[in-house]
Amino acid sequence: MSAPRPADRSGDTVLDGFRAVPGVHCETTMLGNMLRHAGVEISEALVFGLGQGIDAQFFPPPPHAPVPPMLTGRVGPGLITEQACAALGIGLITLRESDDAGAHAQAVAALSVGRVVGVTVDIFHLDYFASRTHFSAHCLALHGLDDSTAYVVDTTQQGGAQQLPLASFARARASDEGFMPSPRLHWHLDGGPAPPVGSGVDLAPRIWPAVQGAAARFLDRGRGDDRGIAALRRAAGELPGWRRLPHGEAVIPEIARFWRFAGTGGTNFRGLYAEFLAEAHTLTGDTDLLPSVTAFTEIVAAWTGLIDHLGGHADAPERSAHLKEAAARLHALADAEEAAFTRLLDLSRDREGTV
Incomplete structure (x- = not known):
């Protein structure tokens, strides 16, 4: 330093x-x-993964206020920093x-x-x-x-x-x-000496607790219908009604742009998590992680397709049907994410010897 x-x-x-x-x-x-x-020296993807940053949060629009619904793909602000530092000691x-x-x-x-x-x-x-x-x-x-x-x-x-x-x-x-x-x-x-983090020997033991923590949190329905898998399901269920929001026809493409560019949308964080899992495979040498890398790569592509679809709402010949199709795509994404996180939870529990 x-x-x-x-x-x-x-x-x-x-x-x-x-x-x-x-x-x-x-x-x-x-x-x-x-x-x-x-x-x-560690990568951004490892910071995100060790910080258990992957999640979903749904913030419905306030009643009678011209504020669009917000669906994010990460944990709350500051938690990545706290959890990554804890994982790294x-x-x-x-x-x-x-x-x-x-x-x-x-x-x-x-x-x-x-x-x-x-x-x-x-x-x-x-x-x-x-x-x-x-x-x-x-x-x-x-x-x-x-x-x-x-x-x-x-x-x-x-x-x-x-x-x-x-x-x-x-x-x-x-x-x-x-x-x-x-x-x-x-x-x-803090002012203490930084641990010698950076090699596979140092980082490999920290991978599975982080994977288990993130997957268990995402799948936990006890957090309410605005967090994790339940948040994706709720957003998909409400999406066909977004046309009725204040300025709804103008807001829907804005939601798509938010998901694509704002950093809190689904595709960016799913991409970072796919990179984390690929690095985790390299660090641990565990080939059972490879199907999860593939699954999250496909999830990123599905998010990109949904965003492209939603962004074309203004030009859709039948806008109501167009939103129903977007909702179906988000439901399918929720299915894919639930399956991917379930696999990761089972795998991490097996590697950690926990239930």
Whole structure:
């Protein structure tokens, strides 16, 4: 880990030797950069898999509000970071301040001892972000602050390494608007030595507990009808009625674009999980993982087909039938995901010797 380089103004710090590596998803990009600067080199897919990031969450539209339903393909914000660090045996510090001055001081303190800082922000206030929608569950890796600029890493889609005016960064960090706000929330790795993670010998024993935890959670219907497999079933059941939402005909293609590009849709996370399972096969040498790699690769293709179909809603000759077809595709996806996770749960329990 490189030493910090003090900036011109006392109390501000920019990490020397930091190497920005953008990724597919914001939280795994954030944590990957935190780990890498601490000397832990693992892929984004392994961060996601060890963090048990795969899931489904359904957020129905509020009554009488022009807000579309949201179906995400991952666990809640912050859980990947917490669970991946726990799986890797790395200490994680979580901090939250009530005002901007305190949050700035926290970030400077972590940077001054050579730690990359994970930050949640509202994309509405990010100067380089094209979206004009409030979404406050976005994550950045902060690697420097000076008297005018915050130096951050975002996803590849958002340009990777970015420089933000300090005022914009402060507004984004403090926002309490949009989806799942968490104003002035910071994470950084603790000051202990990082374990020697990175080889198959180190990572292989950590694979099966992570697979088992994710599969058991996804299949658990006791969490309600808005989480896991039940969330997919509920969304599929309600999808034919989305035309009746406020501005429904215009909203449906927007939902498709969200699933494709926003990072919280089904296809991105299923793709990351397929990559994780492929790496897990390499690390463990367990050929019984290969059917699961194939299954999730096919699931990604099915999600892509559903998104293409839903995105063509405006041009469909019979829109009601078009949505019913989309619902049937989502039901079929739920079937495929339930079968894939059931296989993984059985396999991981066998390898772990649990029931």
